[in-house]
Amino acid sequence: MQRLAIVLIVMIISRVFGMSNFGNQDIAKHSIGLTLYPPLLLGIDYNYRCQTQGGRAVDLHSEIQLPLFLIEHFDSGKLRVGLSTFLSSQSSLGVTLSAKTSLAVGRHILGRTTAWGISLAVHPGFYGDRRFLALDLEIDVGLASYLDHSDYHSAFFEGLPNVNAPDASWYIFPNTRYIIAVEYGVINRKQISFSLAVGIQLSPQSQGIYFFPQVGITSIYAPVNLSYHF
Amino acid sequence: MDMVRISGMLMRMAGIVFTLLAVTGCDITDPYEIGTLVPATADQNPALPQISIEVGGHTRKIHLETFGVDTLPPLFVLHGGPGADYRHLLPLSELSESYFVIMWDQRGSGLSERIQKDEISFEYWVAELEAVKNHFVPDDKITLVGESWGGMYAMLYYEYHPEDVAQIALLEPGPLANSLSEPYEEEVNDYSLSDDWLNDMVWNMEFLGPYDHEQIDYKWMLVFEQAAGALLCYGYKTTPAWRFGAYLAYTAGHELLDAPQGYDFTANIESLTDPVLILASECSALGYDYQVTYHEPLFPNAQVNLIPESGHFTTVDAPGKVLAELKKFLREYN
Numbered sequence: 113m114q115r116l117a118i119v120l121i122v123m124i125i126s127r128v129f130g131m132s133n134f135g136n137q138d139i140a141k142h143s144i145g146l147t148l149y150p151p152l153l154l155g156i157d158y159n160y161r162c163q164t165q166g167g168r169a170v171d172l173h174s175e176i177q178l179p180l181f182l183i184e185h186f187d188s189g190k191l192r193v194g195l196s197t198f199l200s201s202q203s204s205l206g207v208t209l210s211a212k213t214s215l216a217v218g219r220h221i222l223g224r225t226t227a228w229g230i231s232l233a234v235h236p237g238f239y240g241d242r243r244f245l246a247l248d249l250e251i252d253v254g255l256a257s258y259l260d261h262s263d264y265h266s267a268f269f270e271g272l273p274n275v276n277a278p279d280a281s282w283y284i285f286p287n288t289r290y291i292i293a294v295e296y297g298v299i300n301r302k303q304i305s306f307s308l309a310v311g312i313q314l315s316p317q318s319q320g321i322y323f324f325p326q327v328g329i330t331s332i333y334a335p336v337n338l339s340y341h342f
Numbered sequence: 343m344d345m346v347r348i349s350g351m352l353m354r355m356a357g358i359v360f361t362l363l364a365v366t367g368c369d370i371t372d373p374y375e376i377g378t379l380v381p382a383t384a385d386q387n388p389a390l391p392q393i394s395i396e397v398g399g400h401t402r403k404i405h406l407e408t409f410g411v412d413t414l415p416p417l418f419v420l421h422g423g424p425g426a427d428y429r430h431l432l433p434l435s436e437l438s439e440s441y442f443v444i445m446w447d448q449r450g451s452g453l454s455e456r457i458q459k460d461e462i463s464f465e466y467w468v469a470e471l472e473a474v475k476n477h478f479v480p481d482d483k484i485t486l487v488g489e490s491w492g493g494m495y496a497m498l499y500y501e502y503h504p505e506d507v508a509q510i511a512l513l514e515p516g517p518l519a520n521s522l523s524e525p526y527e528e529e530v531n532d533y534s535l536s537d538d539w540l541n542d543m544v545w546n547m548e549f550l551g552p553y554d555h556e557q558i559d560y561k562w563m564l565v566f567e568q569a570a571g572a573l574l575c576y577g578y579k580t581t582p583a584w585r586f587g588a589y590l591a592y593t594a595g596h597e598l599l600d601a602p603q604g605y606d607f608t609a610n611i612e613s614l615t616d617p618v619l620i621l622a623s624e625c626s627a628l629g630y631d632y633q634v635t636y637h638e639p640l641f642p643n644a645q646v647n648l649i650p651e652s653g654h655f656t657t658v659d660a661p662g663k664v665l666a667e668l669k670k671f672l673r674e675y676n
Contacts, residue, residue: 151535151544152535152540152541152544152545153544153545177548179541179542179544179545180535180541181535181536181537181541190548216548216549218542218545218546218548218549220542220545220546220564221542221564221567222560222563222564225546225549225550227548227549229548254548254549254550254551257549257550259379264580265563267580267582268380268381268563268583268584268585269381272381272387272390272453272584273387273389273390274387274389275377275381275382275387278377278378278379281378283378283550286549286550286551286553286557287547287548287549287550287551287553288551289551315551315552315553
């Protein structure tokens, strides 16, 4: 029952917040969508087209990301809200610029982590009436993480000379990722859109000796989004 | 505007924010600061018991403790991993009543100094043990007690220096040749996409990057216990540890243990006619059945004894039983 309540709460919240990468057509004002970020993250997004004028559009979007199989960790999740603007030329070439900020919370064996970040993206490409093909160039910066350590974590430090287990604290600049991808989207007459991107995400420090996939660095970026526009 | 300028702009924005946080009294920690995510290593914390050894042209500080009188026969305890530490093997210090017991965190592991890729090779592991031996007991034969990877390490050393070895006891050793790893890996890699540890690992990409060794060690700390599920199926007692050397573990696995050229630590095994004791747990992918099936036949004179009510880390689950078995086997007790 508790789990059901959590799922319902998440679904309700997701109708309020969300994000769509498919915000470049002269289509309905609203869209809700699901995005799968392989391998294990699920995004639920909402997009509102607040202004369209002369080949330009401004979207407000928001998204909740959840670890796909950690619904029981109902306090693990990430909320991203952002603003994007679409600028087109008469030859169907255009660019979408977007800025997002995010707040992520995670609970795990080492404690609880809260992270604040921002991302900026540029999507230059071809934007037709019912499909688009663009580049996704994005920088995603973790500005700060607040780490609240568990007793399990503190135990690693116990008994060592001149050592105290670290207190809960803000950790600054904990993460930066660059995303380079090609994205494609298509929308049908029932206003259902499908888009996917294929590319890589890089952390500058993941190169050389720090490249370490086993501890959470993936170089593959391949989100798949399905949205309904209304 | 290029990426560098964008990064610079973001950093300035963040700097303003953190100035505000600092002014309002928030605790702020630089993630590059030593010892904020995992304990400081011997080179960073001079108060740790340590010695310096030279291996492969690099002088490294290793975290090391000795137990007992140095006139007793030497006994070296070799921990697992590669990358783990000897903290959960400390119950074996009781053997100091009859032995001069030496335990250390291998280079790049635990509280020992981190090392680089060019220092990670089987030959350098042999050289490391040689260096520790030369530091304490250059002229003595040594008894080796190795757990998991440490058991493999003991056999690796025996391959190169059989004349230096007095006795060998293996606590649930890992596969002594890569040809023996298949049945073990099938079981160990039998995990589900819904496993907590896997989701925790992926989700933490949102919080911490791979900026430095501390961050990747911290992430390994996150999954260390949970990911070892198939080895700990008797239960999930917390395994005491200081730090798992994630970079070493990854590099040794990728470049050596899982590499196409494979490995084989049994090359000299037929000359090992003295009795060898293998202790194996009741429930682990490397447990009693594995040891009897794959390892015992390799030795001219090995005996596999079961440690009941235990998973892979026998000194955590059943330290008394492990000590009792070792004391029955080791010469100085008989």
